[in-house]
Amino acid sequence: MSSTIQNIYFRSDQAKAYTLLSPALILVILAMAAPMIVMIFTSFNTQISMIEIDRTFTTGRYEDFFSKPIFSMLLFRSVKISFFVTLLTLLTTYPLAYYIAFYVKKNKMLWIVLMTLPFWTSYLLRVFSWRVILGNKGVINSALMGTGMIDEPLGFLLYNQAAVIITLSHAWAAFAILPLYVSLDKIDKSLLEASYDLGNTKFETFWRVTFPLSLPGVIGAILIIFIPTVGDYVTPQLVGGTDGRMLSNMIQSLFGRANNFPLGAASAVLMLTTVCLIAALVTYITKKVSMRMS
Amino acid sequence: MSTKNYIKIKNLSKSFGDVEVLKNINLEVEEGEFFSLLGPSGCGKTTLLRILAGFEYPSEGEVFFDDTNVTSLPPNLRPSNMVFQNYAIFPHINVQRNIEFGLRKENLSKAEMGERVENALKMVQLEGYENRYSNQLSGGQRQRIALARALVKQPKVLLLDEPLGALDKKLREEMQIELRNLQKSLGITFIFVTHDQEEAMTMSDRIAVMDEGNILQVSPPREIYHNPKNKFVSQFIGNINILDADLKSVSNENLSIEVDSFGSMQLKNYQQIIENDKINIAIRPEEITISKISDSNYDYNFQGNVKNISFYGESTYYYVLLNNSEKILMVSKNETKEPFSENDNCFVNFNSNNVKIIKD
Numbered sequence: 001m002s003s004t005i006q007n008i009y010f011r012s013d014q015a016k017a018y019t020l021l022s023p024a025l026i027l028v029i030l031a032m033a034a035p036m037i038v039m040i041f042t043s044f045n046t047q048i049s050m051i052e053i054d055r056t057f058t059t060g061r062y063e064d065f066f067s068k069p070i071f072s073m074l075l076f077r078s079v080k081i082s083f084f085v086t087l088l089t090l091l092t093t094y095p096l097a098y099y100i101a102f103y104v105k106k107n108k109m110l111w112i113v114l115m116t117l118p119f120w121t122s123y124l125l126r127v128f129s130w131r132v133i134l135g136n137k138g139v140i141n142s143a144l145m146g147t148g149m150i151d152e153p154l155g156f157l158l159y160n161q162a163a164v165i166i167t168l169s170h171a172w173a174a175f176a177i178l179p180l181y182v183s184l185d186k187i188d189k190s191l192l193e194a195s196y197d198l199g200n201t202k203f204e205t206f207w208r209v210t211f212p213l214s215l216p217g218v219i220g221a222i223l224i225i226f227i228p229t230v231g232d233y234v235t236p237q238l239v240g241g242t243d244g245r246m247l248s249n250m251i252q253s254l255f256g257r258a259n260n261f262p263l264g265a266a267s268a269v270l271m272l273t274t275v276c277l278i279a280a281l282v283t284y285i286t287k288k289v290s291m292r293m294s
Numbered sequence: 295m296s297t298k299n300y301i302k303i304k305n306l307s308k309s310f311g312d313v314e315v316l317k318n319i320n321l322e323v324e325e326g327e328f329f330s331l332l333g334p335s336g337c338g339k340t341t342l343l344r345i346l347a348g349f350e351y352p353s354e355g356e357v358f359f360d361d362t363n364v365t366s367l368p369p370n371l372r373p374s375n376m377v378f379q380n381y382a383i384f385p386h387i388n389v390q391r392n393i394e395f396g397l398r399k400e401n402l403s404k405a406e407m408g409e410r411v412e413n414a415l416k417m418v419q420l421e422g423y424e425n426r427y428s429n430q431l432s433g434g435q436r437q438r439i440a441l442a443r444a445l446v447k448q449p450k451v452l453l454l455d456e457p458l459g460a461l462d463k464k465l466r467e468e469m470q471i472e473l474r475n476l477q478k479s480l481g482i483t484f485i486f487v488t489h490d491q492e493e494a495m496t497m498s499d500r501i502a503v504m505d506e507g508n509i510l511q512v513s514p515p516r517e518i519y520h521n522p523k524n525k526f527v528s529q530f531i532g533n534i535n536i537l538d539a540d541l542k543s544v545s546n547e548n549l550s551i552e553v554d555s556f557g558s559m560q561l562k563n564y565q566q567i568i569e570n571d572k573i574n575i576a577i578r579p580e581e582i583t584i585s586k587i588s589d590s591n592y593d594y595n596f597q598g599n600v601k602n603i604s605f606y607g608e609s610t611y612y613y614v615l616l617n618n619s620e621k622i623l624m625v626s627k628n629e630t631k632e633p634f635s636e637n638d639n640c641f642v643n644f645n646s647n648n649v650k651i652i653k654d
Binding site for chain 2: 176188190195196197198199200201208209212213226269290291
C-alpha cells in the first residue's frame with residue numbers, strides 16, 4: 001500500500017510541486033485568505049455597542065461609506081497620493097536602473113547593493129529622517145536660515161501631501177529599482193544596435209525598443225509601489241498632518257478609537273477592490289500603449 | 295561587373311584598452327562584390343565589420359563609402375544595414391512591424407510601405423508570416439526575417455555577421471546558395487564575416503583572410519586555395535601537408551631546396567624567394583596519389599605505410615607514414631572499389647609543379 005503511494009508520489013510532478021509549496025501555502029491561507037474572508041464577512045455586519053456586533057447580513061456599511069463624502073474623498077486622496085508616489089519613484093529610479101544596466105560594466109551587483117543600502121534600516125527610521133530633513137528645525141530650514149536666505153522656517157515643507165509623497169517615494173525606491181534593473185539588464189544589446197542600424201537615433205531607439213522591452217519591469221515597479229502605498233498609514237500619520245491623512249488612517253481609527261469594525265472592514269474591502277481594478281487597468285493600458293509606440 | 299571601389303578602408307587601427315585588435319588595415323571592396331572576412335575567432339573580423347556599420351569607431355584611420363568619409367558617421371546615417379549573428383529580431387513586435395521598423399523615417403504611404411514589406415517577405419520566401427512573433431519562428435526563418443528587415447531599407451552595403459553560424463548543416467548550405475543568388479540579383483555589396491572557410495569559399499567573389507588583427511591575403515577563393523601567401527593562410531583554407539625546407543641555392547627562376555623527408559628538390563621560384571628567406575613547402579592532399587606500386591609518371595615517389603583512414607563518402611583521406619622519416623602525409627583519394635586498408639604498404643606520388651612554396 002505504502003509503496004503504491006510512494007510510486008504515485010514519485011511519478012507525479014504535481015504532487016512534488018504541492019509538497020514544495022505547502023509551507024508557503026499554509027502560511028498564505030492562515031495569514032491572508034482567512035483574515036480576508038473574516039474581513040469580508042464583517043463588512044456586511046453592524047456594530048451595535050462597544051463590544052457587540054450584529055451578525056445579520058446588511059449592506060448598510062457600504063451605504064454609509066458612500067453617503068458620507070469624507071470616505072470617498074479620502075479614498076480618492078489615497079489613490080492620488082499613491083499615483084504621484086509611483087510616478088515620482090519611477091522617474092527617479094528608472095534612470096538609475098538604466099545607468100546600471102547599460103553603462104556599468106563591472107561590479108553591477110555592488111552598485112545594486114549600494115543603492116539599496118539605505119533601505120536596510122527600519123522603515124520607521126527613514127520616515128523619521130524625513131521629518132528631520134523637512135521639519136521647522138530640520139536640515140533644509142536651518143540651512144536656508146543659516147545662510148540668511150529666509151528669516152522664518154518654511155512651514156510648507158512638512159505636514160502636507162507633498163511630504164507624504166516625497167517620504168513614500170524614497171521609502172519604496174529600492175523596490176522599484178530591482179524589477180526595473182532586471183528587465184533592462186535582460187535586453188539584448190544587439191536589439192539596440194539593430195535599431196540604430198535601421199535608422200533610429202538613440203532617443204527613438206529608447207522609445208521604440210528599450211522602453212517597450214522594459215515594460216514588464218515598469219509594470220512590476222508600478223504594482224509593487226502603488227499597491228502597498230495606497231494602504232500605508234504610518235507615513236501620512238507622521239509627516240502628513242491633517243492635509244495628508246489617507247483612507248488607511250480612517251480605517252485604522254475605525255478599528256481603534258472610533259470602534260466601528262464593520263465600517264472599517266467595508267472601507268478596507270472597497271480600497272482593496274479599487275486597488276485591484278487600478279492595477280488591472282494599469283497593466284492593460286501599459287501593454288496597449290507599448291504596442292502602439294513601437 | 296563594375297570595378298568601382300565602393301568601400302575604402304585606409305590605415306585603420308582599433309584598440310580596446312591595451313589590446314590592438316586591428317593593425318593598420320587597408321582594404322578596398324568593389325561595388326556589387328560578395329566580399330568575405332575570414333579568420334579564426336578573435337582575429338578582428340567582427341570588429342572590422344562593426345566599424346563599417348558604425349557601432350565602433352576606429353582608433354586611427356578612415357573609412358570611405360563611395361568616396362565619402364563616413365568614419366565618424368553614426369550607424370543610423372550610414373547607407374549600410376546589418377544582419378546580426380543572433381538575428382536581433384525585436385521580440386515585442388510581429389514580423390510585419392519588424393520589417394517596417396527601418397522604414398518609418400522614409401515617409402512612405404501606407405500602400406508603398408505594405409508593398410515594400412510584401413516584396414521583402416517574398417524575396418526571403420516567407421509570405422504569410424506577417425503576424426508571427428520572433429518566438430514563433432525557427433532559426434532559419436528568423437535569419438530570413440533579419441535579412442528581409444535589412445534589405446527592405448535598400449542599402450548600398452549589406453553587412454552580415456556570421457549569419458549562418460547557428461543553422462544546421464543542410465539549411466546552411468541552402469542559405470549559402472540563396473544568399474549568393476540574392477546578392478547577384480540585387481547587385482549590392484555584401485560584406486560577409488565568417489570563421490567557416492568552406493562558407494567563404496563557396497559564396498565569395500573575394501576573401502580577406504585575417505589573423506591577429508592583420509589581413510594576410512585578399513584574393514578570389516581559387517587563388518587563395520591554390521596560391522596561399524603564407525603558412526597561416528594555407529593551413530586555414532582546406533587541408534594541406536606542410537614540410538620544413540632548407541634553401542640551398544636560389545636564382546630568379548629556380549630554387550634548390552632540401553626537405554628532410556623528400557631529400558633535395560628543384561622548384562620554380564614563383565614567389566620571389568631571395569636568399570636567407572625561411573620557407574616551407576606545401577602539398578594539398580588531393581594532389582598526391584596513392585598506389586600499390588611506384589608510379590613512374592610522377593616526379594617524386596616515396597614508400598610508406600597507411601596508418602589511419604578517414605572515410606568521407608566522396609573521398610577518403612589516408613594518413614601515410616613515410617618509410618624514410620617520421621613524417622605523416624595526408625593523401626585524399628576519390629572513393630574506389632579497391633581501397634587501401636590500415637597497415638598496407640603503399641607509394642605516394644606527386645609532381646613538382648604541385649609543390650607550393652610558402653614563406654614562413
